[in-house]
Amino acid sequence: xxxxxxxxxxxxxxxxxxxxxxxxxxxxxxxxxxxxxxxxxxxxxxxxxxxxxxxxxxxxxxxxxxxxxxxxxxxxxxxxxxxxxxxxxxxxxxxxxxxxxxxxxxxxxxxxxxxxxxxxxxxxxxxxxxxxxxxxxxxxxxxxxxxxxxxxxxxxxxxxxxxxxxxxxxxxxxxxxxxxxxxxxxxxxxxxxxxxxxxxxxxxxxxxxxxxxxxxx
Amino acid sequence: xxxxxxxxxxxxxxxxxxxxxxxxxxxxxxxxxxxxxxxxxxxxxxxxxxxxxxxxxxxxxxxxxxxxxxxxxxxxxxxxxxxxxxxxxxxxxxxxxxxxxxxxxxxxxxxxxxxxxxxxxxxxxxxxxxxxxxxxxxxxxxxxxxxxxxxxxxxxxxxxxxxxxxxxxxxxxxxxxxxxxxxxxxxxxxxxxxxxxxxxxxxxxxxxxxxxxxxxxxxxxxxxxxxxxxxxxxxxxxxxxxxxxxxxxxxxxxxxxxxxxxxxxxxxxxxxxxxxxxxxxxxxxxxxxxxxxxxxxxxx
Numbered sequence: 001x002x003x004x005x006x007x008x009x010x011x012x013x014x015x016x017x018x019x020x021x022x023x024x025x026x027x028x029x030x031x032x033x034x035x036x037x038x039x040x041x042x043x044x045x046x047x048x049x050x051x052x053x054x055x056x057x058x059x060x061x062x063x064x065x066x067x068x069x070x071x072x073x074x075x076x077x078x079x080x081x082x083x084x085x086x087x088x089x090x091x092x093x094x095x096x097x098x099x100x101x102x103x104x105x106x107x108x109x110x111x112x113x114x115x116x117x118x119x120x121x122x123x124x125x126x127x128x129x130x131x132x133x134x135x136x137x138x139x140x141x142x143x144x145x146x147x148x149x150x151x152x153x154x155x156x157x158x159x160x161x162x163x164x165x166x167x168x169x170x171x172x173x174x175x176x177x178x179x180x181x182x183x184x185x186x187x188x189x190x191x192x193x194x195x196x197x198x199x200x201x202x203x204x205x206x207x208x209x210x211x212x213x214x215x216x217x
Numbered sequence: 218x219x220x221x222x223x224x225x226x227x228x229x230x231x232x233x234x235x236x237x238x239x240x241x242x243x244x245x246x247x248x249x250x251x252x253x254x255x256x257x258x259x260x261x262x263x264x265x266x267x268x269x270x271x272x273x274x275x276x277x278x279x280x281x282x283x284x285x286x287x288x289x290x291x292x293x294x295x296x297x298x299x300x301x302x303x304x305x306x307x308x309x310x311x312x313x314x315x316x317x318x319x320x321x322x323x324x325x326x327x328x329x330x331x332x333x334x335x336x337x338x339x340x341x342x343x344x345x346x347x348x349x350x351x352x353x354x355x356x357x358x359x360x361x362x363x364x365x366x367x368x369x370x371x372x373x374x375x376x377x378x379x380x381x382x383x384x385x386x387x388x389x390x391x392x393x394x395x396x397x398x399x400x401x402x403x404x405x406x407x408x409x410x411x412x413x414x415x416x417x418x419x420x421x422x423x424x425x426x427x428x429x430x431x432x433x434x435x436x437x438x439x440x441x442x443x444x445x446x447x448x449x450x451x452x453x454x455x456x457x458x459x460x461x462x463x464x465x466x467x468x469x470x471x472x473x474x475x476x477x478x479x480x481x482x483x484x485x486x487x488x489x490x491x492x493x494x495x496x497x498x499x500x501x502x503x504x505x506x507x508x509x510x511x512x513x514x515x516x517x
Contacts, residue, residue, distance in 0.1 A: 014392045014439060014467025015495035045242050047434030047459065054437060056238055058470050058496040125433065127459030130245045130350050134433065175350065194340045194352055201243040 008051075010067055017054040018066050025049060025124060025136070029206065034073035039065060046125040046205055048134075086208040089172065091116075091163050093213060095183035097151075101165060104148050113213055115142040116184065121170055121209040126201070131174035131192025133203035145169070154180035161187045163211065170211075172203075185211075218364040221287045221335055222314075228279015228324065230357040231346035232337055234270050236454065237353065240341050245352065246455050247438065248345035250275055251414060251477035252327040254382060254506055255294045259329040261510055262292035262311050262377050272337040272344045274330040274357065277477075281322045281330065281357075285314045287367040289335075290374050295328025296478075310378040313371055327477045333374070334365040348414045349455040377512045382505050384478065385498075388488035390469040391441055392495050398427065398443065402465050407449060407485045414455040417479060418448050427463050436460040439468035439476070441487075451476060469495035471502045 008031055013019040020035070022028040025048055032046045035053060042065075043054040053066050093113045095101075102112040119142040121135035128134075137145060146168035155178065158164070162173040164181035173179055174191035191202045203209070233256065236249025250256030250273065260267040274281060276297070293299050293308045300321045306312050308328075314320055322328055337344035337354070346354025355361070391403075407419035426447040436442070440452045442462035451468060452460075453476065468476065469490055479485060490498075 011395070012392060012492040013394060014437070015470050015492045015499060017437060017467070019394075019434070043239070043241055045435040045458065048432040050432070050434045052435035052437070054241070054435075056236075058499040060493070060496050063492075125459065126243045127433070127435065128244060128457055130240070130243065130352060132244050177350070197341050200240065200245075200341060204243065 008070065010063065010070065012063065013052060015058040016056070016062070017052050018063050020051040020053065020066065020070070022049050022051070031070070031073070032205065035066070035069055038069040038072060045127075048124060084206055084208055086210070087202060088210050088212055089163075089187050089189050090214050091185040091187050091211045093185040095163065095185045097182035098184050101148055101182045101184055105143050105145075107143065112143070112184070116165070116170070117211050117213050118142045119145075119170075119211075121211075123203050123205055123207045123209065124169075126203065126205060129174060129177055130194070131201045131203065132171060133205075133207070133209075135170040135209055136168065138208060148182055150180045151182060154178055158183065159186065161189070163187055218336070219287060219367065220362045221289055221332060221365050221367065222283040222285045222320070222363045224282070224357055224359055224361040224363075225284050225319065226280055226282040226321075227357045227359060227361075228281065229277040230279075230281055231275050231348065232272050232354040232357065233275040233329075233345050234272055234343055235267060237341050237343035237345050237347065238269075241437075241458055244458055245341060246347050246349055246458060248343070248347040248353070248414075248454050250329060250345075251277070251454055252295070252329070252474045254384075254474050254502065255327060256329045257506065258309070258379055258382070258509070259292045259294040259331040262294070262309070262379055263290060263331045263333060263374060269342065270337075270339055270344055271331070272335055276322055276324045276328045276330065277326075278324060280324065281320075283320045283363070285318050285320065286316055287334070288316060288371065289314050289367065290333040290371040291320065291330060292377075293322055293328060293330045294379070295324065296326035297322045297324040297328040307378075309381065311374045311376060313375045332363055332365075333368040333371060335363045336365040347455050349457070373514075376514070377510065380509045380511070382509050384475050385472060388486040389472045389475055390490040390495060390498065391466040391487045392469060392492050393466040393489050394464045398463065398465050402441075402443070402449070403487055403489045407487070409479050409481055409483045409485065410448070412479060412481065414453045416453045416456045417451045417476060419451070419485065420448055424449075429463075430461045431463055433459045433461050434464075436464070437467065439470070439473050441465040441468065453477075469498055471495065471498035
């Protein structure tokens with residue numbers, strides 16, 4: 001059940017990284033966990049179906065190390081996935097695109113909020129900006145989230161704490177920044193704290209997220 | 218902490234070090250000096266080493282004038298002219314600046330300045346200025362101060378110099394990714410449209426770009442992406458860490474510094490290489506860097 005079933009493809013990605021491409025996201029989550037476990041000291045980052053193993057400077061031994069780690073992972077019978085933590089984020093559902101998104105989903109605003117709250121989300125990958133997590137539905141879909149595209153024209157500045165949906169995913173903007181997702185709400189929860197080097201980010205790969213209706217302030 | 222120097226005039230300048238490594242997994246760009254060899258040279262000239270968090274001013278354009286209020290040894294490395302109280306001084310050499318003197322740099326391209334005793338606050342282990350997310354470091358402005366503890370004994374470092382280590386010439390080498398777009402991309406000339414520490418945007422006459430996007434994937438500085446509207450983007454040190462555009466390849470580490478040198482409207486060519494060849498080019502760069510320094514007191 002928790003074995004790596006298919007040998008992922010390993011390709012050079014420049015001279016200081018290799019890219020591992022998996023069959024799907026479930027496989028990718030396992031591969032990323034295995035590589036982090038087996039290659040301490042190397043930077044392992046996830047895409048939707050890809051894992052990048054990176055070093056600060058070129059090292060001829062890198063491709064062989066990754067290939068060996070994957071072979072050892074495939075031979076192992078069990079994958080120890082880290083404990084999954086769960087986070088609740090209170091949201092004031094008053095985003096600028098709330099009406100537009102509900103129309104795209106064929107729902108009333110009340111039903112959209114209910115669906116977003118009822119949905120269990122999981123951080124598929126981090127990226128884009130410090131503390132920004134790409135949340136994908138975990139378990140039964142509460143709405144046809146993939147019916148909401150990216151905005152045709154991105155906003156130059158999305159306010160910090162904006163809760164957004166786009167392309168089947170949801171996200172919270174940790175800081176004010178340009179953004180192309182549709183905004184449905186806002187939270188006061190702090191997602192990124194550079195003053196806390198031990199745990200600067202609230203979200204991390206694999207974390208389960210639930211939203212609740214009601215601002216924390 | 219005392220004030221070592223105060224900014225009197227400044228162009229495009231930030232505080233940088235060797236980068237905010239270790240937090241890319243949670244979306245924090247690595248940032249750090251764009252022309253790594255010049256930054257490392259300025260550090261090695263003054264400190265004999267490059268340690269994490271060692272600050273330097275990165276002057277990308279314009280001038281930098283610092284009024285010193287303490288004795289300091291300084292090293293400037295880059296394409297710039299340097300004067301102290303209007304007297305021309307060589308770059309690539311450690312010089313002594315006295316209290317009251319005005320150091321002036323006029324940069325034609327990326328130039329790095331290290332100052333003995335200078336220390337900066339760290340954010341996530343680094344004083345680098347990430348111009349994309351606004352994290353850490355600082356964008357220097359008139360009136361800003363460089364603070365620290367003045368170094369008493371400067372005599373040992375002053376006079377240390379570096380033989381110039383020129384950047385490679387010719388096309389910028391790129392390790393192709395899957396080679397699917399390689400034949401078309403590498404035969405073209407690319408014109409610089411816009412550039413910043415986040416990345417360089419390029420266009421090529423008649424290039425339409427590929428259709429569609431790919432699953433969001435991790436990317437790193439030097440990644441060459443192509444957009445549906447016909448642009449190519451080469452990511453810089455402050456560039457985003459995930460991308461959804463098709464990837465042509467990744468610039469060889471040995472040529473990353475050269476991306477900091479490009480100018481608006483410049484015409485660039487790229488050459489296809491492979492990872493082993495690119496790694497060999499990096500090893501050569503490191504050897505040349507380490508052999509480039511000399512302290513006159515070591516020369517009998």
